[in-house]
Amino acid sequence: MHMEKYLILNTLSYPVLSLIMLVPLVGALLSLLIKNDTYLKIFGLLVTLVTLVLSLPLYTCFDLHTAKYQFVELRHWFPLLKLHYVVGVDGISVLLVLLTTIIMPFCILCSWNYIKKRMGEFIFVTLVMETAMIGVFISLNMVLFYIFWEAMLIPMFLLIAVWGGARKDYASIKFFLYTLCGSIFLLVAIVALYIKTGTFFIPELMDHQFSFAYQVWIFLACALAFAIKIPMYPLHTWLPAAHVEAPTAGSVILASILLKMGGYGFLRFCLPMAPAATMYFMPYMIALSLISIIFGGYLALGQTDIKKLIAYSSVGHMGFVTLGIFLINDQGLKGAILQMINHGITTGGLFIMVGMIYERTHSREIADNSALGMMIPIYVTFLGIFCLSSLAFPGTNSFVGEFLVLFGAFKKNVVVGFLAIPGAILAAAYMLRLLQRMVWHDSDGHAHHHDDAADAAHGHKITDLNLREITMVVVLAVFVFWIGFYPTPLLKVMDASVTHLLHQIAAGGTPVPAAPHEGHHALLEIGNWLKQVVAF
Amino acid sequence: MDTIITSKILLTSALPMLTALLIMFSGKRPNLRESWSIIGAILTFLSVLSLLPHILAGGSYEFTLATLYPGVNIKFHLDALGILFAGTASFLWILAGFYCIGYMRGLDEHAQTRFYVCYAVAVGAAMGAAFAGSLFTLYLFYEIVSIFTYPLVAHHQDAEGYAGAKKYIVYLMFTSKAFLLPAMVIIYTQCGTLDFCYTGILNGIFPAGANHTLVVVSYLLCLFGFAKAGIMPLHNWLPSAMVAPTPVSALLHAVVVVKVGVFSICRVMLSVFGVQMLQNLNLGIITAYFVSFTIITASIIALSKSNLKARLAYSTISQLSYIILGVAMLTPSGITGGLIHIANHAFSKITLFFCAGAIFVATGKKDIKEMGGLGYRMPITMIAFGIASLSMIGVPPSCGFVTKWFLALGAMELKSVGLLVVLLASSLLNAGYFVPVFLKAFFGKPVAAEAGLTGTLENKPLILFMVVPLLITAIISLAIGIYPDLFLNIIHVMVGA
Secondary structure, three states: OHHHHHEEEOOOOOOHHHHHHHHHHHHHHHHOOOOOHHHHHHHHHHHHHHHHHHHHHHHHOOOOOOOOEEEEEEEEEEHHHOEEEEEEEOOOHHHHHHHHHHHHHHHHHOOOOOOOOOHHHHHHHHHHHHHHHHHHHHEOEHHHHHHHHHHOHHHHHHHHHHHOOOOHHHHHHHHHHHHHHHHHHHHHHHHHHHHHHOOOEHHHHHHOOOOHHHHHHHHHHHHHHHHHHOOOOOOOOHHHHHHHHOOHHHHHHHHHHHHHHHHHHHHHHHHHHOHHHHHHHHHHHHHHHHHHHHHHHHHHHOOOEHHHHHHHHHHHHHHHHHHHHHHOOHHHHHHHHHHHHHHHHHHHHHHHHHHHHHHHHOOOEOHHHOOOOOOOHHHHHHHHHHHHHHOOOOOOHHHHHHHHHHHHHHHHOHHHHHHHHHHHHHHHHHHHHHHHHHHOOOOOOOOOOOOHHHHHHHOOOOOOOOHHHHHHHHHHHHHHHHHHHOOHHHHHHHHHHHHHHHHHHHHHOOOOOOOOOHHHHHHHHHHHHHHHHHHO | OOEEEOHHHHHHHHHHHHHHHHHHHOOOOHHHHHHHHHHHHHHHHHHHHHHHHHHHOOOEEEEEEEEEEOOEEEEEEEOHHHHHHHHHHHHHHHHHHHHHHHHHHHOOOOOHHHHHHHHHHHHHHHHHHHHEOEHHHHHHHHHHHHHHHHHHHOOOOOHHHHHHHHHHHHHHHHHHHHHHHHHHHHHHHHHOOOEOOOOOOOOOOOOOOOOHHHHHHHHHHHHHHOHHHOOOOOOOHHHHHHHOOHHHHHHHHHHHHHHHHHHHHHHHHHHHHOHHHHHHOOHHHHHHHHHHHHHHHHHHHHHHOOEHHHHHHHHHHHHHHHHHHHHHHOOHHHHHHHHHHHHHHHHHHHHHHHHHHHHHHHHOOOEHHHHOOHHHHOHHHHHHHHHHHHHHHOOOOOHHHHHHHHHHHHHHHOOOHHHHHHHHHHHHHHHHHHHHHHHHHHHOOOOHHHOOOOOOOOOOHHHHHHHHHHHHHHHHHHHHHHOOHHHHHHHHHHHHO
């Protein structure tokens, strides 16, 4: 088949991608048979761990020298529509798949005591979620991608709506509507692409040369979906609500993986399929990214709720990701991808830390969780590590990503570089503020000497982390420092794919002057097709 | 001479970190805890000393720990400038270690384990900065110093402590993020590497065709980014940080923290930009006049302070700029004068801070006005104070004279009357704020409440823990004034290469 030029078929002894996608789903179904809560948790953990182990060959056997899709499985599915079941990963998606499989065991672990009701349903939903997320990253077929994309919506909605906090209804509906709105435009783009090219196969679509006006529409439709997901200013307002109300596991999934889908979408669809439009919209996307960086950081500075603070910080961090993506140079793209991984680890870690303190004090307000330094030193140590990582302290993972993005920015334009700097300053400001208040200040706002008597007067005796909790944060902290000091393996994995992506953009991305009238054709085409659908 | 590639040089910054760990795990046993601190300090100093002969012979040590991205390395490179700073700081850590015992126990301070841990880590990070072989490594350790000195400044955990510590961290983190980070990125875009230039101080790492505007911008960003150097207008954190216990002010705010800032600026001027580039763009002389403003203004403010530590803080701000002034002259004598002041100022200023702390522990006094007649009750302390003051003023045979001598030579090499006037005026101002303290102590009247009290306060064991170190540093201040050859030889290797 002509598809082979884009692919390297799976040579492992087992269908690795299908397996890591299906194991959680099968696990979810089997979990319905278990009634005991403890067994359920252990089972869920085992399933995610098995998935993790199965996914490791993706890294160890990954061919660094090619930008082709690897570990590909190709099956006929619906030949009439040229619809194939085709899954594969390249240097960009493999990292996100691994991030998913690494983060998911933490989602079960951090819910050990946090989830108090409907444990069976919780494990079921979480495992289904894992299948859908992995599916999104490995699909090389637009329809398959869209199915998984939409399939994520329901479990995530349930995670917030069932196990969420006080305003869970508001938050879950808001999340649902925002994401659905974006997906609709994505669906339109997928159909439009199929009509134009007669294929759903993503690599083939990347190679297709569309007219500039057509690219503009494709770009806008896709970008809207991804800008909501990532989220980018001014479409970010669902995120703080969802984060604050979601249970710890929900927040971790949201922050660590779901937001990355936006960035992944830009890299997989917008840039290669609409290169000329990407170049055309580049200044605007850079401007929006800079606004996200500064606005997110500024809002984070004023929060009193720890989760809200981290949520707004995510807006700022993802601003760095989109900035890196739309700089369209090697350092920017690598920095953006690395920053996606880093944000997954660091912010995941931070949300886990918040969950732990919430289990102890039943409050997410900074004021209720202050002066912890003397009481729970182990907790505070790890909180410090993740906070420093979040503010891009040198030697931690985020520094490398931020440095690369800034390098790309300064290389592109010194002004853009300097405009991104306030984001870095704000990150230091809100994270140090959080750290200062949680570690040092007393809850009533009056600073005073700490001793045991004062602690006792404080009212509650807070216990430090237990073994399960220490295991979680230690593993994440290892990643923080590993990527901080030795990011080379990750950069090598993405190298070939990023270079290939830049070639694709360079080949089709010479900024064409806008052809005003052509746009209507594309719109008409879609309109005509919609009419047909309605008539049918 | 050759460059030896060895991981041995990691030991010097690892030892204090290891010490910190040992201190952490022996928090319940104060004697053991403080022994670790002293042993760690001695071993650190010895490890620096063991590297000295090869450096004096013109060689250097190097080791690359990790590569983040091509050209962005965690790399250590020890040369003469580094060992000058590392040797001074690690030696003074030993004395400060003893002094801490007297001070912290004398005042029965809380959270002493945290104090010793952060103290050790801060020294270790300073060692790392001294050994840094790339701008990124320097930045890494510079930031670690900022974070781990926060608990030391906030040590008392009262409103004043928090306010001071907040100002401290805001100034340092803001400047490093706002100025250093872009400076580093710009330098990387221009040079493709953040490693220092290892072939003498003339050439920097910038390629011939570098964009001059960006070079100037990144230079200015570096100058302001290393706010630990206390150059005005970004000096205000230093007086606020004086809320810390005095051993912190002494070692960290006279030797480690501020010197990391000044050292970094010198390092960037000499090993990133290079003398030629700075001369071509006239940046040296601009910097010299710019820091002259700090020298004079800080001295004038010091005159107005009656709190002894506040006066010392402004004196520090003023003196630090001497170092930058000297290096910014970009002449051999000027650079020598600047760099030797890293050591000279360290010994003299730590003596002064030690004295201030000893006075506070023995009498509870902070204000100069209350110190009348103190010279008769704490004679050793006040004589040491006098010696160190003379050094600050620059009176021979103290070590401060050596600095002033070379700085004046440098100014004459540049034929700059303006800088000579600055040196002269600042010496007079120094005399103006140090001599009254001394006079007050020996010729002033005791405050009414103490009128009848006599007898020395320096005979208690804990006070002796403080008095002996400050006596030693005072004697060294004189000794390296009379015999400055060791430091001059080290600097000669750097400047002559």
